[in-house]
Structure formats: C-alpha cells, structure tokens
Amino acid sequence: MTTKGDAIKVSILKALQDAEEPIGASRIAEKLYSMGLSVRPRTVRFYLLQLDNEGLTHRVSRRRGRTLTEKGKEELAHANVLDKIGFIAAKVDTLGYRMNFNLRKGEGTIIANVGVINKRDLGRAFLAMGPVFEAKLAMSDRMFLAEGGEKIGSLVIRQNMVCIATVCSVTLNGILLSERIPVVSRFGGLLEIRNGQPARFVELIEYGGTTVDPLEAFIRAGMTRTTECALSGNGIVGASFREVPSAALDAVMRIHKMMTQRGLGGMLAIGKPNRPLMDIPVADGRAGIVVIGGLNAMAAIHEAGIDVELRSLACLADYSLFRPLPEVVAMAHNRRIFRR
C-alpha cells in the first residue's frame, strides 16, 4: 500500500508550505500532529529523504532544516482537494502563528471574533454581554466596536449595523507559541458549569474533522446557556479542549498568571501530565487544558434573541483597540451610536 506513505508525504509538503522559513523534522511532526496525523520526527526524516530525492524538498543546511522547492510547491498545488477544503484545525494553526502579542508589554496583535448586529440592538447586546464578562466566561473583559462603513479584516460593515469584536480563544495558542510552547487544539464543545466550576463536556466536535467552528455551530444552534451560567453559576457554555507538552506545564501556569494580570483569562482547567482531564485522555507526554470559548459573549447576545451574524477567527487586531465594556458603552454613547 503506497497510499499511506504518500499521505504522509503530502502532509509534510503542506506543513512546509505553511512555514515561511526552513524547519526541521520535529517541528514538522508537531504540525502534522495538530493536523491530526501522528508521526514521529524520525519518520518525518525518513520521508524527507525521499522527498529530497524526488526534488520536492531541499535541505537548506544540516542545522536549519528543509524548505519546499518550486517543484514541491507545484506538486502540492495538484494535491488532494479535500485538504484544501479548509478544516478549521488548519486555520487555527495559521492564525496562532501569525499573531504577534507581547505578553510582557501587553501590546501587539491578537485574534478576534466578531459578531455583527443591527445598531438598534446595541443597547440590549451590551446588557447581555455584561454578566458574561463579569463571570469571567470570556477570554478577556475587553472588546471593541466598529460602525457601519468601517472595515475590519476583510469584512465591510453595512450601514446601520455595528460590529462587536471580542478576543478569540485561539489567541492563547499564539501567546503560548511565542513562548515556544506548541498547543494542539483537539475539541470544541459544550461545557457544563456547576456552581461556577467546570463539570464536564456534554458535547464535542473534533477540530480536525470539521470545516465549521464547533462553538459557532453550537451557539447558532441555540445549545448554550451562557447568560444563565453567568448569573447563577450553572449552565452550558462553549469551551475547547487543547493539549500542551507536559514539560511546558510550569511555563503554562506562569503564563496563565501573566495573562490574568493583562486582563486575559480563559484557562478554566489545567490537567496533569499524561492524565485525562474532564474524562478526556491526552496523548503521550502531553497534558490537557480547558479553554473558555471566545465567542461566549456573542452567545449571550444570541440567547437574548438578538439577531447576530457570527464570524469566529475573523481576523488579527491590535490589542490596544480593545477596551473594557463600560468604556466602550460610554464611547458608543458619546458618538451617539446608541442612546440609552
């Protein structure tokens, strides 16, 4: 069966394409894992050797690793269409890699989710979001607003609409990555909260096997109870399950603290090396973490019966644009975007 090896080769090419600089087998193996393909670095080297011979990859230097050759890029262009359908996992990885936030300084770009609503609903939307932020059910208690006519990412906002942006939970992947901690996103799901504590996942969708953001689907399907959770401490909210290398756990804890100081939260639970977390087992040498959904504030808006057009993983945005809710409310008022 030549098929299996070929699949690995194609994936290696893909991993190399995503990287802008030469990378080695270990890094490639990591990328493959986050694409749902478990292979050891040695195996990657084994196939890289063949790819070199076929002229699809090129060994830049013994230390720096490989790059794609022109021929390799071409080859990839012909490859499997399904791979291009754009499973969410790939998008998550790419954005996490492209963002650029300096945790120590608290500045730089982060990843944003956006929701577009009608201007007239803005007041009610603010009311819905408040409790979610207060209950720390979002990545951050900051957000920002864009008005009709403005442009955010590639999205142009229509007249009479406003766009609300919140911090996406994938931002966490980017922050950890900048500390050289690779994060693998495994599931998006619905997390049951009891007495303010995460209890268990009630539904799961694997990131590797979906083209839609699971949390977005759950929210649109009306399966969340975010507001209820924010007010009473019991409910169902969006959350995701990710894995980090066990060796990096200390660093993760440390970063968690720093993030909290910067107004960024989001890690609901951190597991122990090789131990299941919330009944979900992890790969060898890894530990699980449960991350709150960045869309939860939008979920509350949706639950309030307001028509909201969701777009998760929307774009990169500068963190300085994001302000605490009261400030945003005041600003909206001054600019007469809405009246109380």
Place this chain on the structure above:
Amino acid sequence: MTTKGDAIKVSILKALQDAEEPIGASRIAEKLYSMGLSVRPRTVRFYLLQLDNEGLTHRVSRRRGRTLTEKGKEELAHANVLDKIGFIAAKVDTLGYRMNFNLRKGEGTIIANVGVINKRDLGRAFLAMGPVFEAKLAMSDRMFLAEGGEKIGSLVIRQNMVCIATVCSVTLNGILLSERIPVVSRFGGLLEIRNGQPARFVELIEYGGTTVDPLEAFIRAGMTRTTECALSGNGIVGASFREVPSAALDAVMRIHKMMTQRGLGGMLAIGKPNRPLMDIPVADGRAGIVVIGGLNAMAAIHEAGIDVELRSLACLADYSLFRPLPEVVAMAHNRRIFRR
C-alpha cells in the same frame, strides 16, 4: 510505544462487544474502520492472537471467529471513558445493524428521525414539508404522526405536541448491510444544490469526531436552505458522505433501483471505484456515495420559523406506519388533530 497497539486491542474488544455472535478478523476490521481506525484484517488477527493468550478473547472455532470472554468484558468495562462518550459514528453503526427491513417485501423496521412541534403549528409544518418531499429531498416521501400522550421509542410526547417521524438516512446503511454490503459513514455536511443537481459540499463534519449529529447541528444553526432548494432547485441541504466497497457497486445500483420502487430514495450520487466524489477522496478499494439527509423535511419546518425539537436517529419503527403526506394530512384532519 506500547500505546498504539493497546489502542487497537481495546478497539477490537469493543468491536467484539457490539457483535452478538462470534465474528472474524475481517468483520472486525470493517467495524474498526467505521470507528475511524484503519487496520487490515491480518493485523487484527495478529492482535487477536495476543488477546487469546491474555484470555480476553476466545476462538470459538476456526470457522466462526472469536467472542469476548468474561474477562474480556470486564477489561472493557475499565477502558477509556472517552470511548464511551458516544461519538455518533458508533450509534450509526449500531442502529444500522439492529434494524431489519426486507427490501423485497417492503416491510420491516427502519430507522426514524423525529421532530416534536406544537399541535397548532401542524398545518404550517405540513405546508413546509410538502415541497421537500416532492423535490425528493428526503429519504422517502412517507412519514408518520404521533400525538400527545403516545410514546415513540423512549420518547413520551407531551400534551398539545405532535411528533413527526421521517425516514432516517441511516436506514440506507441497514438495508445495504442486510445485503452484506458494509457502509461507512464519513461526513455529515451541507450540500449545495444547483439546478436540481448536487454541486459541492460547503461544510463538513466528520462522523468519527463528533458527539452531535452534524445535520441536526446545521439545521438548528439555521444554515440550510431546504425550502428554497425544493422550490427553485437551488439551495443548501443536509446530506452525508459514505463509502461502500468498490466490489459492491453493482449491487448498490441494483438496490438503489429497488429502493426507489419502494418509495425510498436518498442516494444523490454514486462515485466510481477509488475516485473522489464531489472532491472528497475515498479509501482504497472503496467508492463514495452522497446520501440525502433524512432530516431535511424537519429542516424545512425549522426554516418556516416553527419551533421544532429535533431528535435524529431516534428509534426503530415499522415501515408500515409510514404513509404518504396527503394520507397523513387527511388522517390528521379526520382525527381532528388540526383543522385547515
């Protein structure tokens, strides 16, 4: 890494547990594949040998295959919790195996999806479903109705509610299985229809990686355009992608014809051996088929703004209960469940 082999062993035990009678390595391999684990029959035999030695399985006879021993069942009880979370793929398999429909006679049990709505919405629901059936966007143009107080499967219907049941697309798996054709369900998704022809999948969720029925999620999320599609030939409907052995393609075509005669449709497209279908590649020795969503009639109800509680893969039901829409409407009218 002892982990990998162990995972295979556990899965083999699970496959044996699902089967009520002794089965051999090939059948086990098939079950594993539909659980998302690709292993050859020989490999299964390789591990069965070990399991025999460990006393977890027992070789009934050279011809009949293996069963679980008591010790094996116990072992399984301790195994991995995630495996029990109940990914949809497992449920699909089990139901397909348990149903029992004789295609030649046109009688026996099939798998039903149900939707529960308020009695007062019934008239509007009928209106919404009509075009869907006519445009052949459902598995069958038959359905049945249960009133408040009645019981369907384990679901008791509340007063003032009515329950609408339609034929679930997993019924197809069961029918093919009874002809000894194993079907593997790969993706549930949203299929774009152009000029009455399936054009491409716009979203996909892998069955192996989700605990929710993808189509149910898409419908609840309001991502379908079923009615529009039924009326104009252009729209977005629920559909799923499955695989059958290439060798069985002729039989599949034949069965497709027979099903059509029985008022059962559902196969929108049948691929060629080893060739991608709708841009989705298939495993070696298999061919893809696109199957219409059994929930599409419910989708139309939802799109009409009627509050409907969906439950896919709800239960087994006798096909004789299912009647064409006009007949059901007339009956509902006679029984004064609703008035025009």
Place this chain on the structure above:
DNA sequence: TGATAAAACGGCAAACATGCCGTATTCAGT
C-alpha cells in the same frame, strides 16, 4: 574567540503492520 547548547541529520536495528498463501471448518446443495 572559544566553549556550550540547541536542533537537525541519517545509519542501523528492532518493533509493528500487513501481504501472500496453504490449511481448517462449516454451510448448503446434490
């Protein structure tokens, strides 16, 4: 500048997965 550490490579061999094939068992039909 020189030492040290990090990251990558690939040879070699072991472990794992699977193809090929001859043999055993059972069912169904004559």
Place this chain on the structure above:
DNA sequence: ACTGAATACGGCATGTTTGCCGTTTTATCA
C-alpha cells in the same frame, strides 16, 4: 455422505515506522 464455496486462521516474508545514537552545523554567551 460428498463436494464446492465461503470464511477464518496463522506461518512466513516483506514493507513501514520508530528508537537509539553518533555527527554536523550554527546561534549564543562568557
């Protein structure tokens, strides 16, 4: 009862994947 077809098993050989480890290259820091 006998025969042919179907199905399952496991020995042996081959192909894949991976661990172990010594070597090479280069960034970094004293």
